[in-house]
Amino acid sequence: MPEPATLVTLPTDWPGEPLPVMPGDFSKYIPQGLGLDAPLIVRPWDDPLKVLSGPNFYGVDALRTDPVRAAPSNLPEGGVIYFDDGASDDDLRAAFSLMGLQQARRDFAAFKGDAEDTRRDRYLTQLRLISKPALHQFFGAGKHIAQLAEQTLTMEAAVLAFLNDERARWNDPRWAFSDKLSGTLGGDGDWAKESLAFGFMVENSNWGVYRVWSRPWLVTK
Numbered sequence: 719m720p721e722p723a724t725l726v727t728l729p730t731d732w733p734g735e736p737l738p739v740m741p742g743d744f745s746k747y748i749p750q751g752l753g754l755d756a757p758l759i760v761r762p763w764d765d766p767l768k769v770l771s772g773p774n775f776y777g778v779d780a781l782r783t784d785p786v787r788a789a790p791s792n793l794p795e796g797g798v799i800y801f802d803d804g805a806s807d808d809d810l811r812a813a814f815s816l817m818g819l820q821q822a823r824r825d826f827a828a829f830k831g832d833a834e835d836t837r838r839d840r841y842l843t844q845l846r847l848i849s850k851p852a853l854h855q856f857f858g859a860g861k862h863i864a865q866l867a868e869q870t871l872t873m874e875a876a877v878l879a880f881l882n883d884e885r886a887r888w889n890d891p892r893w894a895f896s897d898k899l900s901g902t903l904g905g906d907g908d909w910a911k912e913s914l915a916f917g918f919m920v921e922n923s924n925w926g927v928y929r930v931w932s933r934p935w936l937v938t939k
Contacts, residue, residue, distance in 0.1 A: 725880075727828045730742030737859055741827065744929075750921075750923065752778070753855055763769065794922075795818035798918070800915060800917045803881070819874060824869055824870075824871070826850060826926065827847075828845060830832070831844055841917070841932065842934065850863050877928070906938060911936070919930075
């Protein structure tokens with residue numbers, strides 16, 4: 719029987735030399751938008767000063783925490799979703815499609831890492847998927863892209879595989895609350911016990927940059 723397809727992940731210090739922004743640095747976020755240095759178009763009847771001070775439709779949006787203002791300005795989908803580990807694959811596929819995941823894409827790099835402090839960082843393990851064009855556009859990694867083979871898993875399959883791996887890693891089939899999660903969010907093991915959940919984020923819809931992470935949440939009496 720052929721070996722099951724697996725996701726190839728890169729070390730967080732890839733490509734082994736400093737880049738303007740390291741793609742394996744989970745503390746940095748790519749903004750939404752085209753990120754293109756397109757020339758401003760000034761029509762004969764325009765006020766040049768108003769054009770120069772107006773929005774750049776081909777640039778990027780400012781990173782915001784307000785959920786209304788954080789929506790991408792040039793696409794209808796995006797955002798962040800949090801969900802329980804019991805969510806079905808069919809429901810997740812539908813959610814990912816609505817959010818703009820480029821589900822069939824295979825030309826991407828993957829970076830995975832564990833949190834140093836789960837209480838502070840609020841995640842257990844994080845997976846970041848970055849398309850090859852985005853590696854060039856936002857990270858300046860163009861000369862290193864040729865060494866990356868196409869993934870055998872699609873982006874959608876990679877996210878679903880990550881979720882299953884994290885369920886197997888953190889859950890205990892014998893108990894509702896796994897000892898592996900105990901204390902990961904400061905629970906006392908009695909009045910507050912940790913359970914497994916996940917988050918998914920569209921960093922940049924146009925260029926194909928996404929994150930998915932496992933996280934504990936507190937079930938209280």
